[in-house]
Amino acid sequence: MQRTFLSYIPVDSIFMKVSASTKLSFFFLFNFYPFFISNPLLNFLSGIIAFLLTLRARVNLRTISKYYKLFLTLAFIIFVSSAFFGESLAGPSREVIVRLGPINVYKGAMAFGLEAYSRVFALVCGMLFWLAITTGTELFAALEKLRIGYNLRISIVMIFRYFSVFDGDYHVIREAEKSRALDLSTIPIYKRPLHFAYYLVPLVMLVIKRALETGAAMESRAFKGTKLYKGMISKGKETYLTKKYYRLERVDVLAIISMIAILAVILVGRFYFGWAWFMNPFY
Amino acid sequence: MSEEVVKPYSARLSLFAAWVGLCIVVGTYGSLSLPIGGYVSGFWPAMALQAIGGLWFGGWGFASAFLFPLVSDVLGEALPFYVAVALIPANIVQGGLTVVTFRALKADMRLKSAKDWALWLVVGCVLSNAIGAWLGTTAFVLTGLITWEAQPLFFTGWFIGNTWPAIIFGSLILKAVTPFVQRSRLYVEAPDWW
Numbered sequence: 001m002q003r004t005f006l007s008y009i010p011v012d013s014i015f016m017k018v019s020a021s022t023k024l025s026f027f028f029l030f031n032f033y034p035f036f037i038s039n040p041l042l043n044f045l046s047g048i049i050a051f052l053l054t055l056r057a058r059v060n061l062r063t064i065s066k067y068y069k070l071f072l073t074l075a076f077i078i079f080v081s082s083a084f085f086g087e088s089l090a091g092p093s094r095e096v097i098v099r100l101g102p103i104n105v106y107k108g109a110m111a112f113g114l115e116a117y118s119r120v121f122a123l124v125c126g127m128l129f130w131l132a133i134t135t136g137t138e139l140f141a142a143l144e145k146l147r148i149g150y151n152l153r154i155s156i157v158m159i160f161r162y163f164s165v166f167d168g169d170y171h172v173i174r175e176a177e178k179s180r181a182l183d184l185s186t187i188p189i190y191k192r193p194l195h196f197a198y199y200l201v202p203l204v205m206l207v208i209k210r211a212l213e214t215g216a217a218m219e220s221r222a223f224k225g226t227k228l229y230k231g232m233i234s235k236g237k238e239t240y241l242t243k244k245y246y247r248l249e250r251v252d253v254l255a256i257i258s259m260i261a262i263l264a265v266i267l268v269g270r271f272y273f274g275w276a277w278f279m280n281p282f283y
Numbered sequence: 284m285s286e287e288v289v290k291p292y293s294a295r296l297s298l299f300a301a302w303v304g305l306c307i308v309v310g311t312y313g314s315l316s317l318p319i320g321g322y323v324s325g326f327w328p329a330m331a332l333q334a335i336g337g338l339w340f341g342g343w344g345f346a347s348a349f350l351f352p353l354v355s356d357v358l359g360e361a362l363p364f365y366v367a368v369a370l371i372p373a374n375i376v377q378g379g380l381t382v383v384t385f386r387a388l389k390a391d392m393r394l395k396s397a398k399d400w401a402l403w404l405v406v407g408c409v410l411s412n413a414i415g416a417w418l419g420t421t422a423f424v425l426t427g428l429i430t431w432e433a434q435p436l437f438f439t440g441w442f443i444g445n446t447w448p449a450i451i452f453g454s455l456i457l458k459a460v461t462p463f464v465q466r467s468r469l470y471v472e473a474p475d476w477w
Contacts, residue, residue, distance in 0.1 A: 131467055
């Protein structure tokens with residue numbers, strides 16, 4: 001098994017053979033699609049495709065299943081807010097589909113909520129797929145190939161790496177608090193935020209410790225940091241990482257061209273031809 | 284011959300990445316723990332880290348203050364990415380005003396005197412969030428998410444959701460963790476920013 005940003009993937013998985021540049025292109029291009037598509041059905045479809053690709057990659061789903069549960073919370077946030085704040089989101093039609101006591105639930109607001117939720121669904125599924133199949137080395141090699149400066153590329157890779165590390169730490173602290181009889185799920189929702197300090201202070205301390213350890217490890221490997229902005233704008237050079245890990249096969253080129261073509265079709269169809277199937281039909 | 288001071292840029296670069304990662308996690312889970320809807324959370328503890336980052340780590344913390352919401356706003360607040368980008372000015376104020384004021388007025392971030400407390404509460408918790416909430420909700424209007432009529436409601440939600448975690452958690456973390464940070468190589472002491 002190979003450790004990725006968010007999970008583990010078998011070394012013989014088909015996505016371990018995919019070029020780092022293809023994965024990076026997926027990250028950039030797939031993140032653009034939902035913003036130009038207003039039709040919730042298309043966005044749900046692209047989210048499902050991303051999820052099926054995650055299954056096809058044989059990713060260890062146990063490590064990322066908790067993120068899929070967030071969809072329920074997000075649905076709650078988006079649809080409840082669309083109902084309660086509906087007046088400002090309803091648009092010109094003002095058609096009321098149901099009345100909940102003093103609250104009017106507007107058709108336009110719920111259509112907007114569905115559109116927003118489908119976008120988030122597609123984006124999060126795409127992001128989880130990318131995080132679950134990409135390793136730090138691959139991302140580093142892909143950024144190196146683009147001649148991104150060393151400071152910038154190491155920062156980008158570490159941000160993604162740390163995100164999953166601290167996410168793990170957060171859950172370790174939660175379990176530790178539970179073993180000491182503090183279980184937030186048993187506390188009324190209005191009291192939960194106050195207990196957040198029990199997580200926050202240990203997390204802050206862990207961040208500082210990890211940063212010091214990583215900094216020492218970087219220096220022991222002859223890395224010489226510079227001021228943030230100086231290192232960010234300097235042009236990068238290829239190192240042994242690109243020579244060892246980077247490859248670009250014909251199938252990768254085809255995949256990248258296909259993704260660019262899909263984006264081009266979406267942009268031209270939406271803004272030049274105004275195709276109706278990119279618009280939200282629920283308004 | 285003058286002695287060149289070698290600054291621990293490697294450790295600070297690592298800290299920058301780690302701080303952004305932490306803020307993304309805290310911003311996302313904090314927002315999800317008490318949603319009040321309408322793209323605004325009733326509880327955004329990342330605000331405490333946003334203000335503290337600049338105080339402790341100077342430019343490194345300040346830079347992370349407006350970078351991490353690009354991810355956490357999308358995951359935790361269900362905001363489209365282009366709206367998260369439009370919120371950068373609000374996050375710059377929320378992350379920068381406190382450190383600029385503390386440095387200009389030579390206040391102690393360990394909150395030792397009444398002046399330190401007053402600056403932290405008035406500028407760090409109230410003023411920076413009031414300006415940030417106004418800029419943020421104006422960005423909501425300009426990006427077409429809400430109308431001008433709804434702005435005061437969203438402003439109130441944003442302001443309250445950011446201010447009370449900053450007062451409670453920010454004060455606690457500043458008092459408890461600042462001495463530890465100041466002894467570490469990561470602390471960026473004024474007037475230095477990097």
